[in-house]
């Protein structure tokens with residue numbers, strides 16, 4: 001048993017309470033490798049933003065769960081070395097699919113876990129979520145649950161159709177499970193293809209796809225039912241067209257990739273939404289930068305040469321999200 005407290009990590013309780021009060025949101029960035037982790041920590045340290053490091057089941061399989069835990073421990077020390085005196089870093093399991101996975105994360109130093117039982121029938125979702133909450137809370141680990149179904153594909157999570165969260169269920173669900181935060185479905189979606197062209201309209205000037213707006217009416221109803229309760233948005237990458245273009249210009253093939261417009265995320269961050277998950281944007285920034293570097297420097301073969309600009313591009317993107325979209329800069333001095 002390793003407690004996250006020994007690793008210098010924090011759970012989400014205090015960061016969420018402050019974010020709800022302050023009208024901003026905490027960035028939750030996924031990582032699978034060292035360059036992503038460096039970019040996230042550098043961005044958070046420079047902007048003094050609390051940050052959630054997210055690890056999915058796919059990331060644990062890819063990088064090895066033990067190694068990821070030690071990387072997160074290193075991240076706290078690295079943040080201090082960068083001059084961030086009191087780093088607020090949370091290590092969070094993204095889309096935990098069973099009690100066993102959540103338990104193994106709690107036991108190995110995660111400070112927060114998500115149990116995603118949203119594909120189960122309502123009563124089964126409650127029962128499994130409650131079981132995880134009871135275990136995690138013994139160790140002061142916070143738990144995110146999900147109600148409603150998001151469309152799209154992310155690692156092992158996929159659904160063809162979304163179902164908005166039903167506001168009439170949220171009080172019962174939050175009370176009976178004891179969860180600390182709730183991921184809801186209001187039209188965000190996993191991956192870099194959040195909407196089909198048929199679901200979008202087209203900008204007559206640029207020909208770009210404009211996605212349908214998020215269901216803010218559902219969000220506001222949920223907020224009314226659970227005043228001040230931390231709400232989470234998954235699948236909230238914006239799929240910046242500059243990165244899609246960069247990929248496509250240098251040999252990629254990502255037609256019609258489309259995400260959530262940043263103005264809408266900015267508006268959501270001002271509400272009870274206090275955690276916004278961003279993964280695809282980092283993948284796009286990294287891939288775009290690597291493709292460009294390799295196309296322009298065909299004789300280079302040292303991975304450090306192409307991973308350095310990739311890391312810089314990701315860091316620039318993370319800082320942009322923190323400062324211009326979520327508003328979490330300066331909240332962890």
Ligand SMILES: [Zn+2]
Nearest residue numbers: 154234235277
């Ligand atoms: Zn997700």
